[in-house]
Amino acid sequence: SQTIHQWPATLVQPVGSPLSLECTVEGTSNPNLYWYRQAAGRGLQLLFYSVGIGQISSEVPQNLSASRPQDRQFILSSKKLLLSDSGFYLCAWTQLRGAGGYTFGSGTRLTVV
Amino acid sequence: AQSVTQLDSQVPVFEEAPVELRCNYSSSVSVYLFWYVQYPNQGLQLLLKYLSGSTLVKGINGFEAEFNKSQTSFHLRKPSVHISDTAEYFCAVSRAETGGFKTIFGAGTRLFVKA
Numbered sequence: 001s002q003t004i005h006q007w008p009a010t011l012v013q014p015v016g017s018p019l020s021l022e023c024t025v026e027g028t029s030n031p032n033l034y035w036y037r038q039a040a041g042r043g044l045q046l047l048f049y050s051v052g053i054g055q056i057s058s059e060v061p062q063n064l065s066a067s068r069p070q071d072r073q074f075i076l077s078s079k080k081l082l083l084s085d086s087g088f089y090l091c092a093w094t095q096l097r098g099a100g101g102y103t104f105g106s107g108t109r110l111t112v113v
Numbered sequence: 114a115q116s117v118t119q120l121d122s123q124v125p126v127f128e129e130a131p132v133e134l135r136c137n138y139s140s141s142v143s144v145y146l147f148w149y150v151q152y153p154n155q156g157l158q159l160l161l162k163y164l165s166g167s168t169l170v171k172g173i174n175g176f177e178a179e180f181n182k183s184q185t186s187f188h189l190r191k192p193s194v195h196i197s198d199t200a201e202y203f204c205a206v207s208r209a210e211t212g213g214f215k216t217i218f219g220a221g222t223r224l225f226v227k228a
Binding site for chain 1: 145147154155157158216218
């Protein structure tokens, strides 16, 4: 069966520090991978998506970047965090030709202080 | 352009009462429709989906939704809610594009079930 792992679950980082959030998918190949951010009391904002290794599309210009070094690994990074980067970050995957909807990871609560 | 509107930001309801969470969408092409549930500090979980066929779809936890093409709606219903249904619910619309699916999420509806 397919599973998605996201870590860490919570993170408190000072302003100006770097960030690395990791997401891995098991039990499938060539998934479409996504990073979403959910600010407190708000909906989901798509940050990045990837249809294959090394292929990253950015939806919103920001202080963040994403990479996909392996087929089932998706990394969200920042060189210098801002206060506005605080939020709940969710990784998700779906199959290219499927219409089954997203499978989400359990999320990372990031607080920038 | 594609958009999703969840008409209620919060819905309070008593336990064992029925509930309807409303979702309207706009799109110029055929879409797939989804409802997700999010419990506190967790990721989203797929409740149900409409791809084609019967307009009434049944999902997990006793929820169902009806696709109404003329009204471009996909409202979520449950005949009798439980305390454990307290969560945030997201409506989503997807359409196929080159390389995958483009999905738009609604802003969410927070369901409070009171004893």
